[in-house]
Amino acid sequence: MAGKNIVYFDLETQRSFGDVGGSAHKDKMGMSVGVTYSTADGEYHIYGEDQADALIEELVRADLVVGWNHVEFDYPVLQGYTIRELADQTINLDMMLAAQEIIGFRLKLDAVAEGSLGMGKTADGLDALKWWQEYKKTGDREPLMKIAEYCAFDVKVTKCVHEYAVEHGHLKYHDKGGHLQEFEVDWK
Template sequence: MSAKNIVYFDLETQRSFNDVGGSAHKDKMGISVGVTYSTGSGEYRIYGESEVNALVDELVRADLVVGWNHVEFDYPVLQGYTIYDLPNQTVNLDMMLALQELLGFRLKLDAAAKGSLGGEGKTADGLDALRWWQEYKKTGSKEPLMKIAEYCAYDVKVTKCVHEFAVENGHLKYHDRGGQLQEVAVDWK
């Protein structure tokens, strides 16, 4: 891989689609935690809502932003905070959208991770993160916020590992709905 700065990215929200009147209102969902991993710095960064401008700056400065459904989900959530047109002012590899184009359906990160990384998958889901956010708002305890950050950071790590597997091998593996291991060729170098 070249020396360019790849930023792997994910975020969790404060509110669900139901809370904001549907998926057309992602900009009203609010960010609870955003996490990046930069190949330039070799570090993970955790951003709270008050640090969204720094998160957006990191994404805009990246040579490539890699995520899983970040163009159609995470960026619209961030649009509630910024004047940047993130999909058009960043260079992106949205692995889910790229695979959807190849396969004709949306693949879950968990399916690609378990297939490609030998059983390693996600540790929780977005509903858990929403529950933890509500717990944080109710109690003021930092512990639920730390759970969100840990979950989100792990998703970034899984996203990074899936991307690196694809770059190294020229393909991804995933389990189809019938549980069979499948393989799809990708050129993400």
């Protein structure tokens, strides 16, 4: 992939499935913060809701978008901001969907990060929802910064998991019994 612009991507939402009437209405969840890391410039980019167009442009222009469940979750959330069909207009490696095809079930990013890299997430999406509510109530930007930091860390974990998989040709996770399992991937 040398010379190609790989964009690692994640976003956090303003509302939960319960708030919008279920998972069929992801386009109504709203983006609180979106974060990318671009290999072209080696930098993280943080987007607020009012910058959704710029985020969408970066994703569409990327040579490859890498995420964890971004095709079935993050893109449908972003569809609320665009008429473009994001899944059709982007080249994607959704590592969760690719792993599911190999092992037959869905893993959380945290599970492969912990199994493969020994690192986990710093918070979860429910924390991000609480921080968004706090921001909306108070107007204080501190909770918004917490969301951006959390989301940027998820992008970093996604990037590290992808780089590990490309370098080693496999990913690891602990099964329900606590045993370390490994499966092969070919994401070069």
